[in-house]
Amino acid sequence: MSAGAARRERLWRRLAGPQNRNLWFWVFVGPFVLGLIVFTYVPLGWSVYLSFFDAHNTVSPSDFVGFDNYTSMLRNDAFTDSLWTFVVFTAFIVPTTFVLSLSLALMVNRMRRAQAFLRSVFFLPAACSYVVAALIWKMSIFNGVRFGLANTVLGWFGADQTAWLSTTDPPWYWLVIVTVRLWLQAGFYMILFLAGLQRISPTLYEAAAVDGARPGWQVLRHITLPQLRTTSVAVTLLLVINAFQAFDEFYNLLSDARGYPPYARPPLVYLYYTALGQGQNLGLGSAGAVLLALVIAVVTIGQARWFGLGRKAD
Structure with a gap:
């Protein structure tokens, strides 16, 4: 065997690993990695690229505008209003989902x-499509007519009919939006809390009972909730x-x-109409998407620091 062939064989054995373990790893993982790159990272990178161009009705622009799209988006009242819509939605959905799932x-x-x-019954709605659930809420449960x-x-109680989704004073549409999201996601977070509860050692409750702790709120406050701190932080971040x-x-x-x-109108709905609406301003929509991603990153990191994630235990 020549020296070149021997080097190639040694390189192949090194790449394939013992018993071809590395090779089989990439056989199974490679398609998913390829799909992640093609359908996630490439579009993300291209979106950042488009945000610096005047991209009207095109995904291959040539007119470089720098940060003009970002400044226009930040000065746009509709975009800032969509962020406030998110704040209101978060104020409703995060604590209600947390309490209900717990x-x-x-x-x-x-x-x-x-x-x-x-x-299984409580988790089953998590497998339902958001589109299907929204249409059921819209057409069957909170239909604005008497049906x-x-x-x-x-x-039955003599109340007047309510146009749930078009009444803004009071804003009954929030009841519809929050209830459908609660139904869809409470079961998933219940599973997370349930896994955390089952990791708590029963000896803690036995010791608390010996010390005279009353079952109920006292045990929940001083034993259960502190032991669920990590799960609670993860649930809050995901919510x-x-x-x-x-x-x-x-x-x-x-x-x-x-x-x-x-x-x-939440941020993604506003960006959808900006990028794919009448104007099809893909550059402005991409700038808004990048800004939204930065806001999510800042909020997530801020929450992590607030909750002390990654901090060494005393």
Whole structure:
């Protein structure tokens, strides 16, 4: 065997690893990595590239404008209003989902029978499409006519019909948006809390009972919640990030043949109409997407620092 062939064989053995483990790793992981690069990282990089150009109706622009798209987006009242819509949505959805999912987890964890059944029942909505759930809420439950379930129930008590999605004073549309998101995601976060609860050692509760701790709020406050700190931080971070990415329920609940109303327009809905609407300003929409990504990163890092993630325990 020649020296060149021997070197190639040694290189191949080094790359393939013992018993071809490296080779099989890339056989299984390679397609997913390729898909991640092609369908995620390349579009992200191209979006950043477009944000520095005047890209009207084109994805291959040539007119470089620098940071003009960013300054225009920051001075745009509609974009800043969409960020405030996110703040309102987050103020509703994060604490309600946190409390509901934790309550469900505590209830299921105390069950001695049918625990697996209840866990599956509460988690099942997480597998439902956001589009399908939004249409069910819009067409069946909170339909603005007398055939809707909510108006039918209110009619039993003599209440007037309510146009849930078009009434802005009071803003009943928030009830529809928050309830559909609660139904969809509470079961998923319940599973996270349930996993955290099952990692708590029973000896802690036994020691608390010996010390005279009363079951209920006292045990929950001084034992359960401190032991769930890591899970609670993770759930809060995920809830805030998911609230930033809200699109499907807003768009499918509030849009109609006339378009999208001027109220309750989160950032992704506004950027959708900016980039793919009448003007198709892809440069301005890309700049807004980059700004939104930066806001998400800053908020996430701020939350992590606030909760002390990565800090060494005393």
